[in-house]
Amino acid sequence: xxxxxxxxxxxxxxxxxxxxxxxxxxxxxxxxxxxxxxxxxxxxxxxxxxxxxxxxxxxxxxxxxxxxxxxxxxxxxxxxxxxxxxxxxxxxxxxxxxxxxxxxxxxxxxxxxxxxxxxxxxxxxxxxxxxxxxxxxxxxxxxxxxxxxxxxxxxxxxxxxxxxxxxxxxxxxxxxxxxxxxxxxxxxxxxxxxxxxxxxxxxxxxxxxxxxxxxxxxxxxxxxxxxxxxxxxxxxxxxxxxxxxxxxxxxxxxxxxxxxxxx
Numbered sequence: 001x002x003x004x005x006x007x008x009x010x011x012x013x014x015x016x017x018x019x020x021x022x023x024x025x026x027x028x029x030x031x032x033x034x035x036x037x038x039x040x041x042x043x044x045x046x047x048x049x050x051x052x053x054x055x056x057x058x059x060x061x062x063x064x065x066x067x068x069x070x071x072x073x074x075x076x077x078x079x080x081x082x083x084x085x086x087x088x089x090x091x092x093x094x095x096x097x098x099x100x101x102x103x104x105x106x107x108x109x110x111x112x113x114x115x116x117x118x119x120x121x122x123x124x125x126x127x128x129x130x131x132x133x134x135x136x137x138x139x140x141x142x143x144x145x146x147x148x149x150x151x152x153x154x155x156x157x158x159x160x161x162x163x164x165x166x167x168x169x170x171x172x173x174x175x176x177x178x179x180x181x182x183x184x185x186x187x188x189x190x191x192x193x194x195x196x197x198x199x200x201x202x203x204x205x206x207x208x209x210x211x212x213x214x215x216x217x218x219x220x221x222x223x224x225x226x227x228x229x230x231x232x233x234x235x236x237x238x239x240x241x242x243x244x245x246x247x248x249x250x251x252x253x254x255x256x257x258x259x260x261x262x263x
Contacts, residue, residue: 047255170238
């Protein structure tokens with residue numbers, strides 16, 4: 001086994017629509033795994049097609065993928081830049097040349113020039129919870145009533161059944177990655193104070209969140225805006241752009257950080 005210096009990663013060179021089946025077939029020869037498993041790994045790989053493999057394998061994979069029109073980037077595993085730990089942002093102020101983030105009310109602010117923004121990424125997660133719903137059923141007979149329900153309750157109270165049904169709720173995060181130095185500032189749609197929008201501030205987070213995002217995009221025209229972020233602004237359904245979990249988000253941002261950093 002070689003060390004990290006002998007290992008390479010094969011990354012997508014940019015965000016692009018993939019024929020996952022074709023890519024999986026090209027990679028299948030190099031990995032001892034069923035084709036559907038390889039396809040799932042590619043689909044959920046966040047831009048990574050192979051990680052820490054011998055250079056000879058990475059180069060041959062790159063050659064084969066190039067033949068089917070997939071643009072890739074080959075990087076030594078040892079130089080991959082790790083993700084910074086995200087700073088939670090509760091309040092943001094928007095100035096003419098910089099924005100200021102606050103971790104909590106009364107905490108000191110951090111001023112960040114818009115020119116330092118490397119990329120903006122909206123991350124949607126579907127969270128499952130359960131909610132109560134009332135359902136009323138009438139008894140078939142008095143005997144059924146006495147048998148099935150608590151006689152100490154009133155009739156209407158006794159026939160009310162509460163059923164728990166699953167419900168999925170979309171949680172939206174905005175990760176702002178900066179350069180020189182590399183940092184991440186994370187804003188939650190539901191937990192952010194939007195007073196920094198000033199007169200543009202609306203009465204709901206669902207309106208304020210995209211409004212804030214549009215301001216940042218306008219103020220940082222050189223920042224990369226991810227495909228999911230653009231689709232979010234276009235009104236795509238949450239399920240269509242959601243990540244499966246935070247691990248997938250971290251992989252995706254690690255890929256993007258290294259691809260943009262290599263340009």
